[in-house]
Amino acid sequence: MPEVRLVGLRKEYGSVIAVNQVYLTVEDGEYVTILGPSGCGKTTLIRMIAGIIEPSDGKVFIGGKDMTGVPIEDRDIGYVFQNIALFPHLSVQNNVSYGPRAKDLSPDVQNEISRKYLGMVKLLDKMGMFPSELCGGEQQKTSLARALASGSKLLLLDEPLSALDSRVRVDLRYELRRLSKELGITTVHVTHDQEEAQSVSDRIVLMRAGTVVETGTPEELYARPRNLFSANFIGETNLLEGWIREVKDGVSLVELRNGGLIKVAQTDMEVGDATVISVRPEFMFVAPEGMKATVTNITFMGTYSHITAITEDEEEVGFDVASLDGNLLTIGKELYLAVNPKTAVLYPKPKNGIEEAIRLE
């Protein structure tokens, strides 16, 4: 039985449509991330699941039961807020035991539960402290323990890591997934950070302007995104315009606007179609022949260097080289770039132009 099901969910504020006809199913025990830029409706969506906001239309099912008219406190959920929202007047332990206390469980049981979950997030030694005495990462871990201590099997995370330093974020995001899987909990995690989404999810739901653009596993969305917006949002990519010259033997030959020729292992379009190819920087490389370009910038990225170059049609492309090889390139150098046919993805050229199709805000 699926844990969460959204059917035709819609929310409007006056003339603004925040969420527009969303259908989504989250399986029992699945870790799903709802990813998208600010204003795409993801926070409104998760708040409707929690019951904090009432939908204008559509239904929310949790555990198979229709949640229409059911107040927040009866939905049996755990919710972690973006701004953490630990009760400032209660100690860490009392914060975590709030859920059990609200159910009027005995003080002994409350104690046991709070210790168990604080132990899971490794904060037993901070039990008696107050939220203001903790640092950001510890506060958020307490908030997580509090949400889990209510015993719910559904965990809703509203941009739980956005307020934290990037280093702390990286450490904490793995904890989220680990705890969720260990406890066998269904998790819905909202974020605007695609790297975060990729590292924690079983499945990603990409939203834009109130609608779901695409869903898939992190690998699927990275390797074979189904449209230009996804391709650009999920990770960096080069977008090259051109048109289909030939389709043969499972390969499409594309003539690029910048003069180069590229083979793509995809055959769902026809000769003459205007197209846009998406190629990620790590799959473009220097070759004896291919697309002509001139190096404009070399950026040190640690274990590799990111090279920016300008093509014949004045478009910028970026590709990666191992950092030692980066020393061999200089600004102004002319070279040819080739692409691995199996890694490039073809899309029809969007009617309103590429800029509009990938716009973030």
Add this chain to the structure above:
Amino acid sequence: MPSIKLIGLKKSYGDIKAADGLDLEIYDGEYLCLLGPTGAGKTTTLRIISGLLKPDEGMVLLNDEDCAELEVEDRKAALLSQTYALFPQLTVEENILFGLNIRGTDEKTKEQVLISMLDLVRLSGRSDAYPAELSGGMQQRTALARALASGADLLLLDEPLRALDARLRISLRKELRSLIKSLKMTAIHVTHDHDEALVMADRVAIIRQGRILQVGTPADVWDRPITPFVANFVGQSNFFTGEILKSGSVASLRTDDGVVLKARPTEMAPGTKAVLGVKIGNTDVSRDKPGYFTARVERVIFEGRNLHVDLRMENGQMISSKIPSWRRGKVTEGDLLNVHWEEIKGTVFPIPPGGLENELKVE
């Protein structure tokens, strides 16, 4: 345009030492990133340079002149804060021209500056809008234009991209740097995000607990960290404790379990207790290539371009490795793999006083 020297800056708030003997030199026209965890003293340093805060001790030199007596408004150092602080009752145009209006600049010059600024930050159609009507990215660009148009030659950026979505941040990094560079201004950019610093800076200064730990180009701080903290903060590293076996052209360290690891040259004498650090991105794991030791894969995390692999060594220690995603098929949970890195990518450090764990703590 100015060069800046910070000499022995000290500033305390009760028990907290925000600046504790801070020395730093910033070159004329340079884009310097001040990188460090929250609470390291980055914002305090910026405020002292701007004149908004007076240090307890130490000197700030602008173009080699002590500016202790120089008022905030006379330093020509524009501050761009995390929240942008766009004046809510003024339009985009009025915000951008704020600095020039204060100075009483003539209409013609103001108009020219306005048009070129709006063009530069791609806000030409929005000059009549109020800040509340703009998106996050647009607000940021307005604040930037306001700082650039003010006639300042030093830009102080306090986590300017923090309030933006992750994806937007990545696109704006390049734009921000090239805009500032094109105007030949000196910039000090404060951040906690090492990716941001590596991509944007001419040089990076790592700050922690009120002191500068290391200054250098992105390649310097990445490949040649001076302390374990720097090695781990600018990109995660693996650490192994042991004893120096050999110094000289190639250093080697023997761990407590007797494994011999190699690193780049060091001056430390054989027999000294030391710790070896190597970036997880430089830590290679494979089935075939020989390695220093073996470890078992516990978990593989997909991160788009990379895979983050966590492995457990025989002695129970956890290490990590970052490899490109296209090697996915070759690495699965349970695999026993060889762990190797190029000698030049490893660095040995003396054991930090207070212990390694303490040294690496971020918060």
Add this chain to the structure above:
Amino acid sequence: MVFFLFFVILPTVYILSYAFTSWGSIQTFVLDDPATMKVIMDSIVASFQIAGIVTVIDILVGLPVAWMLVRKQFRGKRFLDTLIDMPLAVPTAALGFSAAIFFALTPESLQAPSFALNAISSPYLLIILLHVVFSYPYMVRSLSAILVQIDQTYETAGRTLGASALTAARTITLPLFRAGLVTGIILCFARSLSETGGTMIALATMANSQGFQTGPTIIGQWKGMLGTHPDLAAPLAFVSILLILLALVLLVVLKLVIMKVRLPMGRIWPYPERFLSRGLVPKAKDGLAILFLIIFVLVPSFFIFSYVMVATPTSLDWGPFTDSLLFSFLIAGVVTVIDIALGVPLALYIAKNHTGRISPILDVLVNVPLIVPTAALGYSLGVFWTSQSLIPTYDVLLIILAHVAFTYPLVVRNVAGAVEEVDPTFEETARTLGAKPVQAFRRVLYPMIKGSILAGAIMAFTRSLGETGATLAVVSNANTAPVYIVNLIYAGGYYTAGLACIVLIVVSYIAMLTLRYITNGRRSR
């Protein structure tokens, strides 16, 4: 700052020194005179009892309404918002008259309309009802101000953890509420303690007030008699001293007690609390609260209008009344200008210098004139100025100085509060862009606090316009509008008093509307 200390604080507490210098006369005329002592003690006890009861009532019925205004969205919310402020626009003199006509048994000559309640014959009860009328808006506004600052996310978090709405409010919001609740209680209590004009009028209007007195009314009465009975000086001083000291002591005690009291946090009863959170119960509670608002606050405030329409008219001698009105205006105007000119700088100082040592002390001192009953304040001030010879003591000057004393804190608190809300980054950024501190203030901070400066000014203006106690305590034959109305009623000119009240109400109401218009205009930008 010097101004503040010299002109405001010093005069306010000067009377305390009287205790030392003239202990002898206090001994003779007061402590040894059982009749006088009884009158004094009775009136002071009555004042404090009333203030206490009124505050408790206000909390009980004001809290649901404050909650509604802040947390809930419903049609007509703005209307309710305006309604609540209405009693503030009515000067307490007029309120006293209006409420008395509505609630109490009044003499025949008054010709109260037949649909008036005409039920209360106990002066004690009448005064309680009257004080509730004008302190209610203060309580609701104070509670709302605190509630707004408590992030609703805390309650929502509690509910996601399984607590019903009532449980979450009780265990999470209420404890966080405490600090601000103290302010509300203190303001309310002090306001009731201070009240003179309305009380005097109400007592005069009812059929048989049985010689009931409160602390302030005693001061007013005795000061008036001081010319012919000079030995009233000592009792007057004594009452003032007692009122001031007790008020200050109470301020400190309340602050300490409320912060330390451990609220019953232990048990949660899920089922009953759930029941109380849903369905009809909250709606009934809200409905009752609004009903109370209408019957006990709004109707009495405006009953005067129906009175005037129903009773037989007698002509009002417009000349002297207009004179008194203009006089009140003049005073209120001068007072407001002084308040702004000298209050804004002090407010800026307090708001920006939190870390200094002087600032917190100043902060507390600023509140003193607000707590001390205005009648006592007036008397103390009067004695202070008349006993020194640096400045000539014209009547007008004395009244102005007295009014400044208790309106000045209003402006300072308002402006300081607003400045504290503004992120200092705005001014700092302006300075790094080349603006000198003055320029940064003028172009950046000032536009942001303009609204609150205006709000403070209008609060000061209306407060001064409506003040009776301090005026009488300082110059007992003063001719301000409220005093004029009091005298009319003593003389039995009920209808004319009613007319005068209405004019006063209309004028004050226009001032309030202007405030609304300007501050709302600012907010919608």
